[in-house]
Amino acid sequence: MPELPEVETIARGVDARVRGREIISVWLGTKREPLQSRPEEIVAALTGSIIARVHRVGKHIVVDLVGGSDASDKSVRRSREKNKQSASSRRQWLVHLGMTGRLLVSQPDVPVAPHTHAIVQLDDDREIRFVDPRRFGRLAVLDVADAETNQAGSAGFVGPGQEPLEISVDEFRALFRGRRTPIKSALLNQSLLQGVGNIYADESLFRAGIRPKRQAARLSGRELMHLHDAVQTVLREAIALGGSSVSDYVDADGVKGFFQLEHKVYLRTGQPCLRCKTPIRKIVLGGRSTHFCPHCQR
DNA sequence: CATGTTTCCTGACAGC
DNA sequence: TGCTGTCAGGAAACAT
Numbered sequence: 001m002p003e004l005p006e007v008e009t010i011a012r013g014v015d016a017r018v019r020g021r022e023i024i025s026v027w028l029g030t031k032r033e034p035l036q037s038r039p040e041e042i043v044a045a046l047t048g049s050i051i052a053r054v055h056r057v058g059k060h061i062v063v064d065l066v067g068g069s070d071a072s073d074k075s076v077r078r079s080r081e082k083n084k085q086s087a088s089s090r091r092q093w094l095v096h097l098g099m100t101g102r103l104l105v106s107q108p109d110v111p112v113a114p115h116t117h118a119i120v121q122l123d124d125d126r127e128i129r130f131v132d133p134r135r136f137g138r139l140a141v142l143d144v145a146d147a148e149t150n151q152a153g154s155a156g157f158v159g160p161g162q163e164p165l166e167i168s169v170d171e172f173r174a175l176f177r178g179r180r181t182p183i184k185s186a187l188l189n190q191s192l193l194q195g196v197g198n199i200y201a202d203e204s205l206f207r208a209g210i211r212p213k214r215q216a217a218r219l220s221g222r223e224l225m226h227l228h229d230a231v232q233t234v235l236r237e238a239i240a241l242g243g244s245s246v247s248d249y250v251d252a253d254g255v256k257g258f259f260q261l262e263h264k265v266y267l268r269t270g271q272p273c274l275r276c277k278t279p280i281r282k283i284v285l286g287g288r289s290t291h292f293c294p295h296c297q298r
Numbered sequence: 299c300a301t302g303t304t305t306c307c308t309g310a311c312a313g314c
Numbered sequence: 315t316g317c318t319g320t321c322a323g324g325a326a327a328c329a330t
Contacts, residue, residue, distance in 0.1 A: 001322090001323070001324080033306075033307080059324080096324085096325090097324095098307095098323085098324060098325085099307090099322080099323055099324065100307090100308080100309085100323095115308085132307095133307080133308055133309070134306090134307045134308055134309080134322095134323090135306080135307050135308080136306075136307070136323075136324060136325080137324095138325090178300095179300085179301095180300080180301080181300080181301065181302090185301090185302095188324085190324085190325075197323090197324075198323070198324090286301095286302080286303095287302095287303080287304090287323080288322095288323070288324095289321095289322075289323085
């Protein structure tokens with residue numbers, strides 16, 4: 001399941017492969033669930049655009065697009081006129097991989113995998129393919145409004161929460177103030193921190209020595225400081241190793257990550273804690289499987 | 299608003 | 315072998 005480190009790895013890989021390419025055409029499958037924007041809007045936004053950059057925001061892959069064809073779609077054209085951007089329009093293609101989504105850069109002769117929902121043809125004949133068996137992933141396009149609209153000064157999609165790798169300790173503490181929900185659930189809440197998912201929530205809590213069920217608001221300042229550090233350390237290490245390959249995750253080249261070898265609790269139910277040998281326990285918290293060491297985590 | 303619960307999907311796997 | 319049932323889980327929708 002792609003979380004921040006996996007999405008970062010994929011975004012970097014795709015960026016290195018397709019930056020500067022022009023999009024020639026777009027094919028969309030018949031399934032509706034993966035499309036968050038209207039199909040005509042997606043086709044209009046992508047076709048003829050140049051890929052300026054591919055990066056990550058939270059768990060989203062963001063493809064910055066510049067220029068491109070005039071939209072044949074009325075609402076798209078209307079909004080562009082309103083923003084006076086018809087000459088150098090700026091849009092973003094947002095990809096969320098959900099549980100099983102993949103974004104692949106393929107040669108055209110590579111067979112199209114089952115559950116391929118979108119194929120974006122580039123000017124060098126390669127293709128960006130979006131594949132997602134379980135269809136929890138989403139594609140959307142966004143017209144980027146004027147740069148003043150968001151705080152960071154960077155135009156475009158910013159997501160609902162804070163970036164775990166950029167947040168300060170004080171901001172991090174403030175996120176959990178007054179929250180009665182278990183700390184694990186709070187870590188998974190994307191409108192607080194964006195990018196942390198089930199694996200890295202469990203791993204961060206283990207490294208900080210905190211029980212997943214603890215009420216967020218009841219953690220001490222010191223514990224939150226340790227958790228802030230644990231989250232950042234775990235995410236940075238995971239990025240350095242290309243993410244975690246559990247189930248079928250692979251990066252843009254089809255290469256696996258190696259952080260799963262560093263997992264201390266995730267999917268280690270019943271196995272001895274690597275620090276104290278106590279068997280790792282698994283519980284369900286907010287509908288999510290949750291792994292922890294009952295001795296090391298208080 | 300905060301929090302908890304249900305729903306969407308298919309592949310993998312257990313059990314018979 | 316082949317069927318059925320269960321489970322996984324991000325995020326949105328819905329309920330409390």
